[in-house]
Amino acid sequence: MNRPFPPENGGCRSAPVLKERGQREVFCGLTGIIWLHRKMQDAFFLVVGSRTCAHLLQSAAGVMIFAEPRFGTAILEETDLAGMADAHAELDREVARLLERRPDIRQLFLVGSCPSEVIKIDLARAAERLSQVHAPHVRVLNYSGSGIETTFTQGEDACLASMVPVLKETTARELLLVGALPDVVEDQMVDLLTKMGITNLRLLPARRIDETTAVGPNTVFALTQPFLGDTHAALERRGARHITAPFPFGEEGTTAWLRAIATEFDVSEDLFDEVTSAPRARARKAIAQAAEALLGKSVFFFPDSQLEIPLARFLTRECGMSAIEVGSPYIHDALHGPDLDLLPHGPQIAEGQDVDKQLTRARNARPDLTVCGLGLANPLEAEGLSTKWAIELVFTPVHFYEQAGDLASLFARPLRRKSALRLEAAE
Amino acid sequence: MKLTVWTYEGPPHVGAMRVATAMKGLHFVLHAPQGDTYADLLFTMIERRDHRPPVSYTTFQARDLGSDTASLFKTAAQDAVDRFKPEAIIVGASCTAELIQDDPGGLTETMGLNIPVIPLELPSYTRKENFGADETFYQIVRTLAQPQERTAHISCNILGPTALGFRARDNVEEITGLLEDTGISVNVVAPFNAAPADIARLPAAHFNVLLAPETGEAACRWLEMNHGQPYTKTIPIGVGATRDFLAEVAEITSQRITPDESRLRLPWWSKSVDSTYLTGKRVFIFGDGTHAAAMARVARDEMGFEVVGLGCYNREMARPIRALAKDYGVDALITDDYLEVEAAIEKAAPEMILGTQMERHIGKRLGIPCAVISAPVHVQDYPARYSPVMGFEGANVLFDTLVHPLVMGLEEHLLTMFREDFEFHDAAGPSHHGGHSPKPAEDLSCSGQIKAEPAQANDVVVWLQDAEKELRKIPFFVRGKARRNTEAFATERGLSEISLDTLYEAKAHYAR
Numbered sequence: 002m003n004r005p006f007p008p009e010n011g012g013c014r015s016a017p018v019l020k021e022r023g024q025r026e027v028f029c030g031l032t033g034i035i036w037l038h039r040k041m042q043d044a045f046f047l048v049v050g051s052r053t054c055a056h057l058l059q060s061a062a063g064v065m066i067f068a069e070p071r072f073g074t075a076i077l078e079e080t081d082l083a084g085m086a087d088a089h090a091e092l093d094r095e096v097a098r099l100l101e102r103r104p105d106i107r108q109l110f111l112v113g114s115c116p117s118e119v120i121k122i123d124l125a126r127a128a129e130r131l132s133q134v135h136a137p138h139v140r141v142l143n144y145s146g147s148g149i150e151t152t153f154t155q156g157e158d159a160c161l162a163s164m165v166p167v168l169k170e171t172t173a174r175e176l177l178l179v180g181a182l183p184d185v186v187e188d189q190m191v192d193l194l195t196k197m198g199i200t201n202l203r204l205l206p207a208r209r210i211d212e213t214t215a216v217g218p219n220t221v222f223a224l225t226q227p228f229l230g231d232t233h234a235a236l237e238r239r240g241a242r243h244i245t246a247p248f249p250f251g252e253e254g255t256t257a258w259l260r261a262i263a264t265e266f267d268v269s270e271d272l273f274d275e276v277t278s279a280p281r282a283r284a285r286k287a288i289a290q291a292a293e294a295l296l297g298k299s300v301f302f303f304p305d306s307q308l309e310i311p312l313a314r315f316l317t318r319e320c321g322m323s324a325i326e327v328g329s330p331y332i333h334d335a336l337h338g339p340d341l342d343l344l345p346h347g348p349q350i351a352e353g354q355d356v357d358k359q360l361t362r363a364r365n366a367r368p369d370l371t372v373c374g375l376g377l378a379n380p381l382e383a384e385g386l387s388t389k390w391a392i393e394l395v396f397t398p399v400h401f402y403e404q405a406g407d408l409a410s411l412f413a414r415p416l417r418r419k420s421a422l423r424l425e426a427a428e
Numbered sequence: 429m430k431l432t433v434w435t436y437e438g439p440p441h442v443g444a445m446r447v448a449t450a451m452k453g454l455h456f457v458l459h460a461p462q463g464d465t466y467a468d469l470l471f472t473m474i475e476r477r478d479h480r481p482p483v484s485y486t487t488f489q490a491r492d493l494g495s496d497t498a499s500l501f502k503t504a505a506q507d508a509v510d511r512f513k514p515e516a517i518i519v520g521a522s523c524t525a526e527l528i529q530d531d532p533g534g535l536t537e538t539m540g541l542n543i544p545v546i547p548l549e550l551p552s553y554t555r556k557e558n559f560g561a562d563e564t565f566y567q568i569v570r571t572l573a574q575p576q577e578r579t580a581h582i583s584c585n586i587l588g589p590t591a592l593g594f595r596a597r598d599n600v601e602e603i604t605g606l607l608e609d610t611g612i613s614v615n616v617v618a619p620f621n622a623a624p625a626d627i628a629r630l631p632a633a634h635f636n637v638l639l640a641p642e643t644g645e646a647a648c649r650w651l652e653m654n655h656g657q658p659y660t661k662t663i664p665i666g667v668g669a670t671r672d673f674l675a676e677v678a679e680i681t682s683q684r685i686t687p688d689e690s691r692l693r694l695p696w697w698s699k700s701v702d703s704t705y706l707t708g709k710r711v712f713i714f715g716d717g718t719h720a721a722a723m724a725r726v727a728r729d730e731m732g733f734e735v736v737g738l739g740c741y742n743r744e745m746a747r748p749i750r751a752l753a754k755d756y757g758v759d760a761l762i763t764d765d766y767l768e769v770e771a772a773i774e775k776a777a778p779e780m781i782l783g784t785q786m787e788r789h790i791g792k793r794l795g796i797p798c799a800v801i802s803a804p805v806h807v808q809d810y811p812a813r814y815s816p817v818m819g820f821e822g823a824n825v826l827f828d829t830l831v832h833p834l835v836m837g838l839e840e841h842l843l844t845m846f847r848e849d850f851e852f853h854d855a856a857g858p859s860h861h862g863g864h865s866p867k868p869a870e871d872l873s874c875s876g877q878i879k880a881e882p883a884q885a886n887d888v889v890v891w892l893q894d895a896e897k898e899l900r901k902i903p904f905f906v907r908g909k910a911r912r913n914t915e916a917f918a919t920e921r922g923l924s925e926i927s928l929d930t931l932y933e934a935k936a937h938y939a940r
Binding site: 023024025026027028029030031032047049051052053055056057059060061069070073074075076077078079081082088091092094095098099115116118119120147148149150152357374375376377378379380382383 | 429430431432433434435437438439441442461462463464465466467468469470472473476477478479480484485486487488489490492493504507511522523524527528552553554556767
């Protein structure tokens with residue numbers, strides 16, 4: 002049978018959650034711009050913020066890949082802090098200048114930051130005003146990627162949620178696939194669903210503004226990413242219905258995710274097997290090869306992207322690992338519940354962070370692999386712990402069957418490297 | 429409001445972090461929202477540091493704003509002191525916390541901590557990273573330095589190097605060695621690897637060596653005023669500057685200094701015949717003011733390059749860089765706008781760029797080799813090997829650094845000889861660089877189908893096909909210059925077309 006069976010000793014859905022607050026070693030929501038601007042090829046992301054915001058984007062991107070990327074920061078200066086009317090006029094001027102130089106831009110996102118939120122620059126009003134000025138060529142929307150409101154991947158959630166109210170209305174029965182995926186993965190997903198006969202599907206975000214993503218009371222939607230809580234709520238407000246499922250990581254997760262959609266669209270068992278059996282076999286084989294280094298090893302997740310719970314489910318059920326602690330910045334039962342059901346009972350589930358306390362727990366537990374942010378990785382390596390950079394799990398294609406082996410490899414590589422290096426003198 | 433794509437400097441609190449991270453036994457309590465912890469990765473990833481920066485972030489969120497962010501700050505400060513047991517703490521606010529005006533300094537004062545607390549003013553909306561570092565180090569020195577007797581033996585402090593500096597680790601080692609060779613001992617290096625207790629000992633030195641004016645000058649000025657310690661003004665980058673630096677030290681200490689130059693190789697490497705090809709290479713220099721100025725001298729006087737562009741991103745250094753540019757006969761470029769720098773480089777069409785991480789990208793885009801000579805830099809500019817850019821070994825390192833991106837002298841001669849050879853043509857790039865295997869030279873050798881390069885800033889003069897084809901045969905590293913010279917030559921003479929003859933007449937005209 003294709004259905005994943007729940008763990009014998011029970012899942013983690015009702016396990017007690019350790020809720021902490023304190024210093025958080027995470028990015029803010031602005032970081033999502035790094036991948037969103039590549040996904041939406043006619044969009045520009047204008048952060049209204051400080052030099053810190055610009056510096057963050059530059060540092061999070063790691064290197065400057067593009068001479069003139071489709072994002073930038075309108076840096077607030079002393080004069081902008083003095084009077085509000087002034088800031089709006091300045092913003093209008095910068096936007097006009099930008100759009101003049103970049104006629105290829107069709108959608109502009111005004112992105113709120115910590116300083117713009119604190120001094121209460123009304124970006125919704127600015128977006129409305131600028132939309133009128135630059136319509137119909139450019140649509141202007143706004144969302145907040147500020148650290149005081151969003152953690153890392155929540156920036157994508159806020160961005161997509163801001164698009165939901167302006168999606169066209171439809172009464173057609175359609176499948177809406179929600180979440181920014183690398184094009185190659187998105188194509189695989191569409192191909193699998195199309196082969197099952199599900200052809201009336203739409204994507205959010207679409208690659209370009211002209212693509213007609215619509216929503217309405219007969220829309221059902223599936224989330225491809227576990228951090229889209231606000232988008233989920235916004236779509237439900239438009240009358241769409243969520244197809245609940247584990248997230249499509251690994252062979253089992255992908256099958257469960259596809260099955261939930263197949264069931265919704267009355268795809269026959271035979272057709273489902275016909276479409277999925279070959280890629281499932283490939284995925285299982287690839288995982289088995291890549292996961293050799295992971296078998297019997299323990300893993301500790303620091304909170305980062307909200308991918309932690311589905312990934313812990315993948316590592317424990319498909320790669321033979323045991324989880325010690327699974328930290329997530331936020332846990333959303335409607336989204337993470339199905340994965341928690343499948344995650345074998347045992348690990349500490351943690352929400353939020355007090356980084357020094359969590360580091361103490363990790364040091365005491367001495368996990369074989371620690372999944373954490375870039376700020377913690379080298380210090381932990383220096384203490385002898387193997388680490389996996391969490392951000393790579395967000396930037397790398399890891400969803401669906403054909404990437405399942407790559408996903409296992411991402412976790413295996415630090416362990417393989419550790420055993421490959423022989424740095425001590427020969428005895 | 430100013431639109432920024434890439435930035436040369438971070439906000440001032442990142443400068444404060446550079447000082448805190450360089451030091452030992454000091455902790456920084458930063459009032460900041462979630463997300464500002466991104467700055468940790470600059471140190472742990474780019475500089476490969478094996479410990480977390482000693483910074484505690486208060487991590488306030490939207491829901492805290494209505495209630496009590498001030499007590500959040502006090503809790504974070506108390507936790508940091510209890511957990512890390514620092515000898516002293518610095519406290520400050522990042523850009524967002526500056527807006528909510530909690531006054532970290534005042535709050536900490538009320539806590540009755542039994543260690544020195546140094547409050548920082550870091551104006552995020554007017555100043556930048558270098559200012560933040562300079563100001564932080566100055567405040568630390570002002571608070572902790574204790575009046576005391578000078579050491580019996582002549583000694584100095586080395587001041588300015590911070591975390592994330594350009595080759596700070598090796599520069600400190602090189603200059604320490606250089607000074608100790610001349611019989612001057614080093615009392616304290618700071619902030620690099622210094623503890624608060626070391627800062628207290630600063631006034632014991634006879635004078636200060638300022639290695640990084642961007643991050644250490646305010647402290648040096650204060651020590652001069654308040655503890656009577658003179659400080660050196662010459663930055664020992666390059667052969668001439670290192671000799672000048674030693675002369676300055678000799679004057680300050682009234683000592684005869686005869687440096688050991690036995691390991692110095694640059695002068696001969698530059699005189700040897702393979703280096704002939706370096707003559708008059710057109711270089712564009714951009715970085716922080718200190719490095720840009722120092723490298724201009726090295727480039728012109730010690731490598732024999734022609735400086736065709738000079739500038740810096742830190743406005744604090746605008747005045748000296750403008751004056752220096754005048755000496756070099758170029759207009760100074762003072763800007764922190766990356767696109768402006770790119771446009772200036774494109775216009776100057778240099779054969780090599782000496783710049784920062786940003787200019788490396790500009791070079792990549794424009795197809796111009798680039799050597800990195802100044803912060804900000806990326807992980808590949810923190811080499812594992814010993815590679816200072818200061819002192820005599822630094823001069824040797826600079827020779828290699830400036831030659832490496834270029835085609836070798838012997839190779840360049842061969843390129844001129846073979847020009848259109850299908851395997852050995854200039855588009856193949858320097859033979860000692862990877863990823864440049866010879867590509868089929870189709871567009872170079874096939875006749876009639878030559879794709880014209882855009883005629884820059886010239887809409888009037890038209891290149892005839894023969895001349896265009898001949899231009900293509902000229903090695904790429906001089907092609908841009910040949911094109912511009914020929915166009916200028918034609919314009920001067922009122923010609924509307926450039927023929928083969930015009931090309932060679934121009935060549936004869938500009939022959940040097």
